[in-house]
Amino acid sequence: MLIESVSGMVKKRETLVHALKDYPNSKDVLIVGGFVRRIIDNNFANYIDWLEEAMRILDKKSMANFFTILWNSCNHRNNLMFSGKEKAAWVIWERAKSISKDFCFHNKMNKPILPPQMVEKWEKPPIDKVKVNFDAAISNDKIGFSLLARDDKGIIVGESGFRVEKAHAEWPKLHCQYYFQK
Incomplete structure (x- = not known):
């Protein structure tokens, strides 16, 4: 209520x-x-x-x-x-x-309709190290990506990008490698 x-x-x-x-x-x-x-x-x-x-x-x-x-x-x-x-x-x-003729509930062998919500906690990197998270998405010939870096003190250095071009599944990896080589 x-x-x-x-x-x-x-x-x-x-x-x-x-x-x-x-x-x-x-x-x-x-x-x-x-x-x-x-x-x-x-x-x-x-x-x-x-x-x-x-x-x-x-x-x-x-x-x-x-x-x-x-x-x-x-x-x-x-x-x-x-x-x-x-x-x-x-x-x-x-x-x-x-x-319903074949009425059965909750067969654990079958996947649920929605995936369970996963909660991932950020873990601190070792002292004087930086943890980098990279995320990329492709939709309608566009690539969106973000790069987030945190040091052991939690200070955030971030970068993101967006491109409009013909996209292939391997391209976000190539963009990531390009930015890490700079």
Whole structure:
């Protein structure tokens, strides 16, 4: 739940992610479906953040099944709100399973849709040494590159360049070698 303070009054605002995750029946459906606890138990403020995390964990087929589960949970929640009809979590799960013939979740052999976010920490070079990072990109016959150098004290000396010309995959390496030979 998002809690907002409006002119001294506290107002709770439920987002779709909270409606699906915090609603006991929806949470039970996700648990019955064998979802990774990381998808269920994380606290996300936005629905898109929740889906993005799921895409970093699940493969393409599993993500399609996940959307089927979410659709069935939303549909069930609407039926409960407007008709007063509530079904057990396993009934919703079986309904979603019947929609997809080969329903399986999270095959670790398949790659997730989005790659996991890698956090790389800069490590200091030895004293009196310089660490150089070079990055290059090619897009639409253009080459963009940047060169960043730091010494052991963290002082940054940087250079970047941009060229518009016919680009080949090997050219950024050649540009890098050229700048290091200067």
